[in-house]
Amino acid sequence: RSTRKESSAASDVYKRQGGRTAFELSIRNDDDAIAHDLIRAGASIHAPLPSGETPLCRAAGTGAVRCVRLFLLLGVNISAGAGGLHPLKFAACSHAPNTKAIVRLLIEAGAGMAL
Numbered sequence: 001r002s003t004r005k006e007s008s009a010a011s012d013v014y015k016r017q018g019g020r021t022a023f024e025l026s027i028r029n030d031d032d033a034i035a036h037d038l039i040r041a042g043a044s045i046h047a048p049l050p051s052g053e054t055p056l057c058r059a060a061g062t063g064a065v066r067c068v069r070l071f072l073l074l075g076v077n078i079s080a081g082a083g084g085l086h087p088l089k090f091a092a093c094s095h096a097p098n099t100k101a102i103v104r105l106l107i108e109a110g111a112g113m114a115l
Helices: 004-013 022-028 032-040 055-062 065-073 087-092 099-108
Strands: none
Touching: 022 032, 022 055, 032 065, 055 065, 055 087, 055 099, 065 099, 087 099
């Protein structure tokens, strides 16, 4: 669950480009180094992205395996979802590359399919 402080910090860090934030673009490009720098600067792995998805859901659904690993290492809530879907379901329903690796990582981290 995000807090006002997290949302405020995130808005200071996010710069919209083409309708997407820098944090969203780092996830889309599976650039864990930039994602980590943005997190250090105040982006939250717990706050929803402007699209409503959690960063982990976005990473899981787009095949961003390096970002999934980073978010898990940083202690992201693996049960938090978006639109009634949890990160494991985003990964399992995805046709993106690295889907099997992401599903494996999420299961190993304790994610379940129960909604």
